Amino acid sequence: xxxxxxxxxxxxxxxxxxxxxxxxxxxxxxxxxxxxxxxxxxxxxxxxxxxxxxxxxxxxxxxxxxxxxxxxxxxxxxxxxxxxxxxxxxxxxxxxxxxxxxxxxxxxxxxxxxxxxxxxxxxxxxxxxxxxxxxxxxxxxxxxxxxxxxxxxxxxxxxxxxxxxxxxxxxxxxxxxxxxxxxxxxxxxxxxxxxxxxxxxxxxxxxxxx
Amino acid sequence: xxxxxxxxxxxxxxxxxxxxxxxxxxxxxxxxxxxxxxxxxxxxxxxxxxxxxxxxxxxxxxxxxxxxxxxxxxxxxxxxxxxxxxxxxxxxxxxxxxxxxxxxxxxxxxxxxxxxxxxxxxxxxxxxxxxxxxxxxxxxxxxxxxxxxxxxxxxxxxxxxxxxxxxxxxxxxxxxxxxxxxxxxxxxxxxxxxxxxxxxxxxxxxxxxx
DNA sequence: AAATGTGTGTATCAAAAGATACATTTGAGA
DNA sequence: TCTCAAATGTATCTTTTGATACACACATTT
Numbered sequence: 001x002x003x004x005x006x007x008x009x010x011x012x013x014x015x016x017x018x019x020x021x022x023x024x025x026x027x028x029x030x031x032x033x034x035x036x037x038x039x040x041x042x043x044x045x046x047x048x049x050x051x052x053x054x055x056x057x058x059x060x061x062x063x064x065x066x067x068x069x070x071x072x073x074x075x076x077x078x079x080x081x082x083x084x085x086x087x088x089x090x091x092x093x094x095x096x097x098x099x100x101x102x103x104x105x106x107x108x109x110x111x112x113x114x115x116x117x118x119x120x121x122x123x124x125x126x127x128x129x130x131x132x133x134x135x136x137x138x139x140x141x142x143x144x145x146x147x148x149x150x151x152x153x154x155x156x157x158x159x160x161x162x163x164x165x166x167x168x169x170x171x172x173x174x175x176x177x178x179x180x181x182x183x184x185x186x187x188x189x190x191x192x193x194x195x196x197x198x199x200x201x202x203x204x205x206x207x208x209x210x
Numbered sequence: 211x212x213x214x215x216x217x218x219x220x221x222x223x224x225x226x227x228x229x230x231x232x233x234x235x236x237x238x239x240x241x242x243x244x245x246x247x248x249x250x251x252x253x254x255x256x257x258x259x260x261x262x263x264x265x266x267x268x269x270x271x272x273x274x275x276x277x278x279x280x281x282x283x284x285x286x287x288x289x290x291x292x293x294x295x296x297x298x299x300x301x302x303x304x305x306x307x308x309x310x311x312x313x314x315x316x317x318x319x320x321x322x323x324x325x326x327x328x329x330x331x332x333x334x335x336x337x338x339x340x341x342x343x344x345x346x347x348x349x350x351x352x353x354x355x356x357x358x359x360x361x362x363x364x365x366x367x368x369x370x371x372x373x374x375x376x377x378x379x380x381x382x383x384x385x386x387x388x389x390x391x392x393x394x395x396x397x398x399x400x401x402x403x404x405x406x407x408x409x410x411x412x413x414x415x416x417x418x419x420x
Numbered sequence: 421a422a423a424t425g426t427g428t429g430t431a432t433c434a435a436a437a438g439a440t441a442c443a444t445t446t447g448a449g450a
Numbered sequence: 451t452c453t454c455a456a457a458t459g460t461a462t463c464t465t466t467t468g469a470t471a472c473a474c475a476c477a478t479t480t
Contacts (some may be wrong), residue, residue, distance in 0.1 A: 060347075060350075060351050060354070060355075062351070062354075062355040063355075065355065067354045067355075069347075069350075079343055082340075083340045083343070083344075086333075086336050086337070086340065087337075087340065092344070092347055092348075093347075112336075115332070116326060116329075116332070119326075122325070122326070123296075126296050126322075126339075127296070127297075129336075129339040129340075129343070130292075130293045130296065130297065130339075132343065133289055133293070133339070133342065133343055133346070134293075134302070136343070136346050136347060136350060137270075137279075137302055137303070137346065138302075139350065140270075140279075140346060140349065140350045140353065141270050141272070141277075143350065143353050143354050144270070144272075144277045144353050144390040145270075145272040145273075145275065145277075145390070147465095147466070147467090148466080148467075149466090171426080171427060171428090172427070172428070173426085173427075173428095180354045180355070181467080181468085182467090182468065182469080183427090183428090184429095184430090184467095184468080184469080184470090185466090185467065185468070187427095187428065187429065187430085188429095188430085188467095190428095191428095191429075191430085201428080201429095203426095203427060203428075203475080203476065203477090204426095204427075204476095357435095357436065357437090358436080358437075359436090381456080381457060381458090382457070382458070383456085383457075383458095391437075391438085392437085392438065392439080393457090393458090394437095394438075394439080394440090394459095394460090395436090395437060395438070397457095397458065397459065397460085398437095398459095398460085400458095401458095401459075401460085411458080411459095413445075413446060413447080413456095413457060413458075414446090414447090414456095414457075
């Protein structure tokens with residue numbers, strides 16, 4: 001549980017005092033540990049989780065493979081729950097905390113209500129819909145058209161850009177899970193990149209050489 | 211141009227009289243011929259097209275291949291334009307009329323305005339966001355996890371279900387475009403299905419035998 | 421130091437998918 | 451009827467991806 005002023009320093013999207021009061025009145029705060037699974041495919045949802053601090057990973061599963069859909073960082077929420085506010089709905093993806101994560105949980109029925117009352121809330125909703133859609137569309141285009149080695153390369157460079165670091169801290173297995181393939185395939189491709197002198201492989205991380 | 215009462219018989223989502231007046235005041239009606247390209251990737255959008263009659267196909271392109279994102283049928287609109295109403299935005303997909311299509315075109319800036327004024331409009335917007343997202347998510351899962359022959363089979367059966375007909379009227383090339391692959395691959399798979407006595411091939415259509 | 425789990429390297433084989441090329445068939449329109 | 455473009459059939463070859471199996475390295479805990 002947080003001090004209100006602390007909280008809304010982190011959740012800048014919700015600037016209206018009235019909205020802030022409502023959030024404090026109806027919201028619950030929970031903490032998830034690294035590895036906690038918060039949402040499972042098929043599960044009915046009647047709440048909206050907004051991340052305050054930390055990081056959730058939302059992904060799809062199929063037999064023994066999985067693929068990343070998107071991350072939910074601070075001040076963000078997920079699509080599945082958002083849809084649940086307007087329609088009877090169950091999740092079509094899984095959500096797991098990959099860092100210790102602090103979450104504000106709101107009852108789903110309030111989403112539609114607030115949308116008409118608070119412009120900043122409405123912007124938040126629409127922005128979430130839009131940006132999640134864009135992300136998914138980009139991922140879809142990649143999977144449909146690009147061979148894996150290209151997607152690996154793009155992943156590494158995107159990571160470098162986001163973290164301003166040439167050390168990409170991820171295991172081959174986890175990288176495979178991000179891209180929807182298997183560990184052996186990733187190891188093979190990375191080894192090839194190393195031969196081309198693009199990267200250097202280490203245990204637990206990959207060093208980019210450009 | 212339509213008679214108002216005719217129009218809103220087709221667009222049942224917009225039940226409020228006030229909203230109907232606004233639509234008639236600000237909307238323009240255009241007709242697209244089969245094959246007309248309405249939106250191109252990269253194009254800036256400042257209008258929202260709502261299909262009254264006919265069918266649009268929204269797809270992504272990459273070099274020589276393309277893949278279906280979704281169709282826009284009567285009473286529906288597309289994501290790209292919807293996003294444009296709230297944020298500066300350009301299309302990340304192409305839209306083409308695959309039937310003679312009648313379209314109601316609304317200025318983008320009205321979308322957000324109406325959303326707060328007219329509940330039925332807001333429902334329409336949210337529903338569009340949600341259902342387009344769901345479709346894309348399903349397609350993404352398919353592309354990521356299912357081999358093409360399975361996707362072909364599912365496509366054929368879905369077509370059968372939607373059209374209540376065992377004649378799937380589509381060329382191999384077009385089927386390839388729906389699924390993001392090439393004609394040869396499709397022909398090969400279909401021929402295999404024919405050997406397994408699942409279908410019978412004809413010029414211009416495929417007959418399902420189950 | 422031994423035990424354990426995770427991470428990595430790599431070989432082999434099979435299957436899926438794509439690229440290319442060319443022949444043949446069919447239907448629509450001149 | 452003739453012509454042409456679109457649609458289809460199919461062979462060959464290559465590349466990509468996946469499946470399986472096993473060895474070894476490294477880090478942490480006991």
